Amino acid sequence: MINFIVNISDYFYRNKNFLFLLFLLPPLSWLGIIYLGSLLTFLSHSFFSLDGFTGKINYTFTLNTIFELFNSRANFDILIRTVGLALTVTFGSALIGFPIAYYMAKFTSPKVKIFFYIAIMLPLWSSYLVRVYSWKLILAKEGIINWFFGKLHLTWLLDKILSIPYIGGPSLSISYIGMFLVFTYIWLPFMILPIHASLERVPNSLINASLDLGASKRQTFYKVILPLALPGIAAGSIFTFSLTLGDYIIPYIIGTSKFFIGQAVYTHQGTAGNIPLAAAFSLVPIIVMIFYIKTAKKLGAFDAL
Amino acid sequence: MRYNINKASWNLKIGAIVGLLFLHIPLLLIILYAFTTEDKSYQFPPPGYTLKWFKIVLGREDIWQAVGLSLRIAIISTLMAIILGTLAAAALFKKNFFGKESITLLIILPIALPGIITGISLRSAYSVAGIPFSTLTIIIGHATFCMVVVYNNVVARLRRTSPNLVQASMDLGANSFQTFYFVILPNLGSAILAGGMLAFALSFDEVIVTTFTAGQQTTLPIWMLNELIRPRQRPITNVVAVFIICITFIPILYASYMTRNTSDAQDSLK
Amino acid sequence: MTNAIELLGISKSYGSVQALNNIHLTINDGEFFSLLGPSGSGKTTCLKIIAGFEGSQEGHVKLFNEDVTLVPPYKRDLNTVFQDYALFPHMSVRSNIGYSLRIKKVNLEEQNKRIDEILETVKLIGYDLRKPSELSGGQRQRVALARSLINKPKVLLLDEPLGALDLKLREQMQIELKNLQRKFNITFIYVTHDQQEALSMSDRIAVFNNGRVEQIDTPHNIYNKPKTSFVADFIGITTIFPKEDASQFNITKSFSIRPEFISIQSSSSSSSKDFKIKAKVTDIQYQGSFNKIIFESSFRNSLSVFQNTNNNENISYKIDQEYILEFDKKDITLLDD
Numbered sequence: 001m002i003n004f005i006v007n008i009s010d011y012f013y014r015n016k017n018f019l020f021l022l023f024l025l026p027p028l029s030w031l032g033i034i035y036l037g038s039l040l041t042f043l044s045h046s047f048f049s050l051d052g053f054t055g056k057i058n059y060t061f062t063l064n065t066i067f068e069l070f071n072s073r074a075n076f077d078i079l080i081r082t083v084g085l086a087l088t089v090t091f092g093s094a095l096i097g098f099p100i101a102y103y104m105a106k107f108t109s110p111k112v113k114i115f116f117y118i119a120i121m122l123p124l125w126s127s128y129l130v131r132v133y134s135w136k137l138i139l140a141k142e143g144i145i146n147w148f149f150g151k152l153h154l155t156w157l158l159d160k161i162l163s164i165p166y167i168g169g170p171s172l173s174i175s176y177i178g179m180f181l182v183f184t185y186i187w188l189p190f191m192i193l194p195i196h197a198s199l200e201r202v203p204n205s206l207i208n209a210s211l212d213l214g215a216s217k218r219q220t221f222y223k224v225i226l227p228l229a230l231p232g233i234a235a236g237s238i239f240t241f242s243l244t245l246g247d248y249i250i251p252y253i254i255g256t257s258k259f260f261i262g263q264a265v266y267t268h269q270g271t272a273g274n275i276p277l278a279a280a281f282s283l284v285p286i287i288v289m290i291f292y293i294k295t296a297k298k299l300g301a302f303d304a305l
Numbered sequence: 306m307r308y309n310i311n312k313a314s315w316n317l318k319i320g321a322i323v324g325l326l327f328l329h330i331p332l333l334l335i336i337l338y339a340f341t342t343e344d345k346s347y348q349f350p351p352p353g354y355t356l357k358w359f360k361i362v363l364g365r366e367d368i369w370q371a372v373g374l375s376l377r378i379a380i381i382s383t384l385m386a387i388i389l390g391t392l393a394a395a396a397l398f399k400k401n402f403f404g405k406e407s408i409t410l411l412i413i414l415p416i417a418l419p420g421i422i423t424g425i426s427l428r429s430a431y432s433v434a435g436i437p438f439s440t441l442t443i444i445i446g447h448a449t450f451c452m453v454v455v456y457n458n459v460v461a462r463l464r465r466t467s468p469n470l471v472q473a474s475m476d477l478g479a480n481s482f483q484t485f486y487f488v489i490l491p492n493l494g495s496a497i498l499a500g501g502m503l504a505f506a507l508s509f510d511e512v513i514v515t516t517f518t519a520g521q522q523t524t525l526p527i528w529m530l531n532e533l534i535r536p537r538q539r540p541i542t543n544v545v546a547v548f549i550i551c552i553t554f555i556p557i558l559y560a561s562y563m564t565r566n567t568s569d570a571q572d573s574l575k
Numbered sequence: 576m577t578n579a580i581e582l583l584g585i586s587k588s589y590g591s592v593q594a595l596n597n598i599h600l601t602i603n604d605g606e607f608f609s610l611l612g613p614s615g616s617g618k619t620t621c622l623k624i625i626a627g628f629e630g631s632q633e634g635h636v637k638l639f640n641e642d643v644t645l646v647p648p649y650k651r652d653l654n655t656v657f658q659d660y661a662l663f664p665h666m667s668v669r670s671n672i673g674y675s676l677r678i679k680k681v682n683l684e685e686q687n688k689r690i691d692e693i694l695e696t697v698k699l700i701g702y703d704l705r706k707p708s709e710l711s712g713g714q715r716q717r718v719a720l721a722r723s724l725i726n727k728p729k730v731l732l733l734d735e736p737l738g739a740l741d742l743k744l745r746e747q748m749q750i751e752l753k754n755l756q757r758k759f760n761i762t763f764i765y766v767t768h769d770q771q772e773a774l775s776m777s778d779r780i781a782v783f784n785n786g787r788v789e790q791i792d793t794p795h796n797i798y799n800k801p802k803t804s805f806v807a808d809f810i811g812i813t814t815i816f817p818k819e820d821a822s823q824f825n826i827t828k829s830f831s832i833r834p835e836f837i838s839i840q841s842s843s844s845s846s847s848k849d850f851k852i853k854a855k856v857t858d859i860q861y862q863g864s865f866n867k868i869i870f871e872s873s874f875r876n877s878l879s880v881f882q883n884t885n886n887n888e889n890i891s892y893k894i895d896q897e898y899i900l901e902f903d904k905k906d907i908t909l910l911d912d
Contacts, residue, residue: 005482006480008482009480009481009649010480010647012481013481013627013648014645014647019481020396023392023396024392024393024396024408026388026389027389027393027396027412027452028393030389030448030452031411031414031449032411034445034449035411035423035449038426038427038429039418039422039423039426041429041433042425042426045429099323099324100320103317104321106313107317119325119328121561122554122557123328123332125507126332126506126550126557127529127549127550128510129510129529129533130332130335130529130546131331133335133529133533133546134331134332134546136347137331137347137349142346142349143349144334147350185331188328189328246418246421246422249512249530249533252534253533262419266421269425269428269429278425467661469657469659469661472628472655472657473661475627475628475648476649477649477674477678477722477723477726478649478675478678478726479649479678480649488663491665492663492665
């Protein structure tokens with residue numbers, strides 16, 4: 001028996017590729033067959049169409065389903081609305097996330113840094129649904145924000161904000177601004193971590209050199225620190241942007257009656273039974289992301305991951 | 306090293322504190338609401354405080370069934386993710402070959418693409434293959450996107466482990482299996498465990514892929530989602546939310562505790 | 576004399592990069608043999624092929640006249656000390672050292688006895704329960720040595736083992752390594768890029784360059800009779816006159832001259848040296864016990880000359896001033912190219 005094991009071991013030594021294949025085969029076949037197989041099958045439906053009369057899928061190649069995305073005003077609006085929201089959320093997360101990342105990377109002792117680290121990790125990994133739910137409590141008519149504005153006698157201001165088109169909505173809990181807040185809250189940790197990583201890599205001597213050469217703190221920030229943090233921001237934006245593009249639960253719960261891509265996919269495959277159109281809608285975030293990632297790569301996003 | 310030449314400006318300090326509060330106040334509010342006496346609305350501040358909702362939840366058969374199902378799914382998916390993710394990491398971490406980038410991409414894809422795409426793809430594949438929805442169909446989906454977490458952890462550890470350790474072990478007379486048992490496993494152990502913990506947290510909480518692969522079964526997140534869409538039992542939902550926070554915090558804190566001394570703490574939680 | 580190691584026509588390439596090109600080496604039993612060369616010259620790859628961590632695409636490895644080309648490392652009767660020591664981080668010093676005994680299932684009593692013995696040899700008594708992370712660089716080095724020596728291998732491979740230590744410690748360890756080799760009477764194969772280390776410790780040296788062995792010889796011959804311009808240039812300080820310049824001295828091959836054989840004259844005096852060159856001082860570098868003076872001449876290479884700083888008849892040379900450099904034909908080394 002022992003000899004047998006040693007023989008196998010010798011065999012592995014002489015045939016390193018065999019061991020490599022033995023390792024790779026299970027995960028590769030799992031992902032290749034189960035995952036990639038079903039993914040490609042589904043996405044290929046975007047080249048088919050739904051027969052309007054029978055409600056059955058017509059399996060002949062056509063580009064009409066994809067054209068439908070852009071020809072129909074309603075569909076095109078969905079695309080624009082989603083990309084617009086994703087960009088706004090990305091911008092918001094960068095704005096809120098940067099000070100935390102900067103403070104954490106450059107002004108903390110190791111112990112405080114660990115505290116920050118866990119403080120960012122906990123929300124990142126804790127339940128998505130619970131965190132969305134918490135905002136239902138916050139944004140509710142009788143919730144903390146309305147209470148706060150009421151205490152300050154500023155309810156009129158809140159109403160004014162809510163009445164602005166493309167920002168507001170009937171109430172905080174059904175509004176664009178509400179959606180923006182929830183999305184920003186949910187994806188914020190994904191923005192903080194890469195920015196922190198890229199800032200941590202900026203040696204302090206570089207900052208000192210800039211100060212030494214006569215730049216003010218403000219100039220140093222804009223000329224040295226911010227450009228070097230850019231790869232981190234780009235990396236973080238990949239997450240915030242793509243996660244917002246594909247999400248359908250937050251618009252469903254907080255959003256107005258106007259659809260987003262995720263909801264469109266959901267409805268088309270579900271109640272409407274229009275798998276081809278659902279597949280065509282699914283292609284959009286994938287293609288947008290491919291271009292987005294290419295741009296981000298040029299900004300050095302992948303070195304910051 | 307500490308950057309001491311200039312202290313953080315007040316603006317920066319305030320910015321960082323506001324950011325942290327933004328991240329944590331919502332979770333704290335949920336805990337506060339779990340004790341409210343109000344059961345018809347989300348009134349703030351709560352008119353009074355009570356513990357009775359905890360007692361009621363304890364007696365709710367349907368919730369505990371959902372918890373049980375979620376736990377079962379999370380445990381099995383985690384085990385599968387550990388096996389598949391570790392194997393993939395062992396195969397890919399060092400060797401360079403044609404197509405390696407594509408395979409790495411394939412591992413990340415399930416978590417990088419919107420969950421709804423993964424969910425619908427699997428759902429239509431099941432229906433084409435004639436597989437009826439069951440716990441297993443959920444587990445297949447979960448294992449697929451949990452794999453990457455384990456993979457990331459193990460690859461990070463392997464990269465930091467000197468390749469000479471394996472050579473040293475063989476040099477000292479240990480064959481491949483002895484080397485695996487005495488050297489590789491003890492070194493990877495904590496990384497695998499940390500990855501597994503996170504995979505567990507990920508699976509226990511997942512709702513989108515689950516929605517499409519579950520059929521009639523109710524996991525805890527699905528129960529929660531229904532309550533989010535049509536709130537019918539607000540105080541119960543508050544208590545369940547607190548419960549979920551607790552059960553996901555434990556593995557996360559444990560995972561960061563385990564990797565605290567090594568610099569791969571950062572990678573492990575990505 | 577028995578052959579401990581024979582490499583017969585070893586070639587190895589990584590993709591399009593030729594790491595080793597037709598290497599032939601014979602290492603005698605009990606020899607302290609160094610593989611010397613700049614980084615990327617193939618010396619470490621060569622060591623890994625001897626140890627069995629890597630295979631070669633061509634050629635054979637023989638260990639005591641037995642072909643081990645396809646034998647895995649755990650069946651080769653030799654041990655390795657790694658550059659980064661490769662101590663198992665999860666094991667104590669004791670378990671690290673006893674690892675091979677545990678694998679061989681030696682009984683516990685014997686294990687403990689041998690571990691204690693070797694701990695004494697490497698002066699690590701009292702440290703045996705620590706983890707490698709709790710040791711200094713020098714101590715880790717000793718643990719790595721003890722771990723590979725406990726089996727009394729016939730051959731010990733050392734991959735730049737002193738590279739991570741500071742100068743003082745390195746010099747001390749050089750002496751200890753030599754003592755250990757004498758004590759255990761085993762073959763050492765020592766990889767280094769430090770020519771001083773190789774010259775002072777080795778019985779013989781193989782100089783590697785670009786995956787080839789340039790010269791195999793004793794330290795004395797490597798220094799005094801370099802065969803190629805690479806060896807001449809890599810070992811010590813030297814001035815090489817390429818073929819084109821050499822012809823002006825009526826010499827058909829390129830040649831090198833060591834600084835200690837060149838003398839400086841302030842004017843063309845009546846000395847009897849064979850060759851004279853007019854040259855200008857470009858730099859004077861203080862080196863402690865001597866000055867290194869760099870000259871520029873009409874030839875391609877700058878010339879280095881040593882001047883003893885403790886010499887009474889010390890002349891102070893001036894930068895940009897011209898002098899006559901002289902050397903004898905018998906002191907030059909002819910080089911193959």
